Amino acid sequence: MLAKRGLRQFPFTLATLTALVTLLMLTPLALSITAGLVNNYSQGLASGLTTRWLEQVWEGYGDTLLWSLTIASLCALITVVAGVPCAYALARTRSRWARLFEELLTLPVAVPGLATGLALILVYGQFRSFRQSFLFILVGHVVFTLPFVVRTVSSAFANRELIALEEAARTLGAGFTRRLVGVLIPAVMPAIIASALMVFTLSVGEFNLTWMLHTPLTRTLPVGLADSYASMRIEVGSAYTLIFFIVVLPLLWALQAIAHQVQKRYGT
Amino acid sequence: MELERTSVKILQCAKTYSDGTRGLLPSSLDVHPGEVLALLGPSGCGKTTLLRLIAGLEMVDRGGVIQFGQQDVTYLPVERRQIGMVFQHYALFPQMTVQANIGYGLRIRGASPQELKRVVGELLDLVQLNGLEHKRPAELSGGQRQRVALARAVAVRPKVLLLDEPLTALDAKLKVTLRDEMAELLRRLGITTIHVTHDQQEALAIADRLAVMRSGRIIQVGEGEALYRHPKHMFVAEFLGRINRLKRTPQDIANHTVTIAQATVRCPQGLWPELFVRPEDIELKPYDPHLPVATLLQRSFLGDRIHYRIDVAGQGILTAEAHRDSPYLAGDRVSFTIATEHFMPCENDQ
Numbered sequence: 329m330l331a332k333r334g335l336r337q338f339p340f341t342l343a344t345l346t347a348l349v350t351l352l353m354l355t356p357l358a359l360s361i362t363a364g365l366v367n368n369y370s371q372g373l374a375s376g377l378t379t380r381w382l383e384q385v386w387e388g389y390g391d392t393l394l395w396s397l398t399i400a401s402l403c404a405l406i407t408v409v410a411g412v413p414c415a416y417a418l419a420r421t422r423s424r425w426a427r428l429f430e431e432l433l434t435l436p437v438a439v440p441g442l443a444t445g446l447a448l449i450l451v452y453g454q455f456r457s458f459r460q461s462f463l464f465i466l467v468g469h470v471v472f473t474l475p476f477v478v479r480t481v482s483s484a485f486a487n488r489e490l491i492a493l494e495e496a497a498r499t500l501g502a503g504f505t506r507r508l509v510g511v512l513i514p515a516v517m518p519a520i521i522a523s524a525l526m527v528f529t530l531s532v533g534e535f536n537l538t539w540m541l542h543t544p545l546t547r548t549l550p551v552g553l554a555d556s557y558a559s560m561r562i563e564v565g566s567a568y569t570l571i572f573f574i575v576v577l578p579l580l581w582a583l584q585a586i587a588h589q590v591q592k593r594y595g596t
Numbered sequence: 597m598e599l600e601r602t603s604v605k606i607l608q609c610a611k612t613y614s615d616g617t618r619g620l621l622p623s624s625l626d627v628h629p630g631e632v633l634a635l636l637g638p639s640g641c642g643k644t645t646l647l648r649l650i651a652g653l654e655m656v657d658r659g660g661v662i663q664f665g666q667q668d669v670t671y672l673p674v675e676r677r678q679i680g681m682v683f684q685h686y687a688l689f690p691q692m693t694v695q696a697n698i699g700y701g702l703r704i705r706g707a708s709p710q711e712l713k714r715v716v717g718e719l720l721d722l723v724q725l726n727g728l729e730h731k732r733p734a735e736l737s738g739g740q741r742q743r744v745a746l747a748r749a750v751a752v753r754p755k756v757l758l759l760d761e762p763l764t765a766l767d768a769k770l771k772v773t774l775r776d777e778m779a780e781l782l783r784r785l786g787i788t789t790i791h792v793t794h795d796q797q798e799a800l801a802i803a804d805r806l807a808v809m810r811s812g813r814i815i816q817v818g819e820g821e822a823l824y825r826h827p828k829h830m831f832v833a834e835f836l837g838r839i840n841r842l843k844r845t846p847q848d849i850a851n852h853t854v855t856i857a858q859a860t861v862r863c864p865q866g867l868w869p870e871l872f873v874r875p876e877d878i879e880l881k882p883y884d885p886h887l888p889v890a891t892l893l894q895r896s897f898l899g900d901r902i903h904y905r906i907d908v909a910g911q912g913i914l915t916a917e918a919h920r921d922s923p924y925l926a927g928d929r930v931s932f933t934i935a936t937e938h939f940m941p942c943e944n945d946q
Contacts, residue, residue: 492684493690495653495681496681496748498653498675499675499679499758500701501676501705510700515690
């Protein structure tokens with residue numbers, strides 16, 4: 329009822345515009361997805377539907393998907409473990425150096441991933457086993473995503489209410505570790521969850537940096553995607569995109585839902 | 597629940613912040629064991645700074661000493677000072693239940709689950725929050741939160757209880773109820789309490805003694821009633837209530853009198869160039885040429901009392917207060933008397 333009334337009040341031109349924009353954005357998506365399911369893209373649906381491209385992608389690139397998710401999870405974990413104490417320190421230090429450090433920390437976000445990648449290769453390229461492992465890509469992702477955690481969590485720590493909470497814990501006799509674990513971290517949990525989710529998402533889709541850092545044996549999903557687009561039939565590339573959607577979207581939704589639950593639990 | 601009674605001694609304590617601002621000038625103060633003392637003053641007077649120094653949340657400048665009983669706590673970190681503190685906006689731990697909030701300090705001290713349960717139960721009774729122990733702070737009303745904060749602070753049997761504007765966040769009516777409740781509770785606990793507030797009614801209602809502060813200094817310390825009746829300083833007189841100011845001529849000073857309109861009135865001895873009188877001490881009478889006379893400018897009915905503005909020749913406009921049945925109306929010519937003991941001579945450096 330309410331929705332219907334709302335719709336009627338909605339100006340017609342606005343509705344049309346919204347529909348057009350939506351169509352504009354969804355069409356390439358739909359085309360790309362159907363391209364991965366037809367026998368021959370140039371003949372379109374007339375050539376019949378098939379899952380053989382999906383199977384081919386799964387065989388050729390299935391491991392990239394697994395590695396992407398592994399790296400993204402580890403990256404989220406590492407950035408939270410390293411970033412939260414760092415964020416606390418930054419939020420509680422009033423010195424000029426701390427502000428400068430905070431600025432420096434955001435550089436990897438501003439600097440093109442290619443440049444960061446090159447810098448990493450120049451420094452660590454000589455350590456062959458490290459260079460050839462997925463660990464190398466993981467390090468790159470951590471460098472790139474850490475600022476998101478530090479920035480988000482640090483501003484949560486700087487909240488005036490939180491300063492009072494910490495003081496309250498101190499007056500009750502809580503030492504540093506106790507109040508960090510028992511009071512402060514739970515209080516900034518929504519920020520931690522949000523930033524971890526952000527890191528996971530960024531890591532899964534990261535291409536620039538990863539493209540510089542990968543080797544033929546260490547490929548993540550976006551790199552594999554680029555590879556398939558460049559070297560395979562268009563149907564294979566499209567099937568790859570489809571697999572990406574099938575796996576990553578539900579996962580992201582699930583994570584969002586979990587984050588929402590946690591935020592509800594810890595929110596004031 | 598009866599708590600230890602500790603005295604607090606503050607000797608020449610000052611606070612200079614890192615940017616050079618002086619939060620508190622060197623001040624000394626004695627708080628008796630089991631006493632409730634209010635630090636009263638306008639915002640920026642240094643009362644919160646002094647409270648935070650006592651708590652250990654700020655460090656005293658060199659030379660200052662803070663003692664709890666015989667123990668020198670000047671350099672003891674806040675975690676080990678054994679204080680209880682109620683914050684302005686309560687600072688309850690949002691993710692914990694009422695029960696967990698109250699028991700937090702005890703858990704840190706390693707209390708057994710039985711003891712924890714017993715003490716928390718006792719406190720829930722004391723602050724009348726039974727049935728709410730599993731709620732989170734967000735689900736409580738302002739008054740309930742305030743009580744949880746108080747219970748949490750006293751749960752650890754602190755030596756000194758510190759209250760930082762504990763009623764500011766509440767609406768006016770609730771404030772009065774909780775104020776009286778808190779005064780009663782503090783007496784029952786017998787705990788040495790230092791209470792920061794800018795509300796003189798609150799200070800008078802809760803505290804045994806008041807320390808009135810201004811611009812980083814303690815101006816006067818004493819019982820509320822004594823400060824109200826015999827303020828040493830005009831600032832104290834004005835902060836605790838409303839005052840009228842009466843000017844004296846050199847001849848007045850020589851004769852121990854004050855000239856009000858056409859009449860000359862006896863007043864206490866002293867070389868004070870000004871005297872102060874509270875509105876309720878100006879007693880309006882029907883017109884009488886032997887008494888000071890005035891023209892009544894305005895009459896405001898306030899329910900329990902009536903507020904008058906009167907124009908007095910030579911002294912300007914004064915305010916007077918009377919019982920709600922007082923019959924005078926705007927435009928009336930009236931007279932008034934002031935009892936000799938109601939003149940308040942005090943210092944005025946403004």
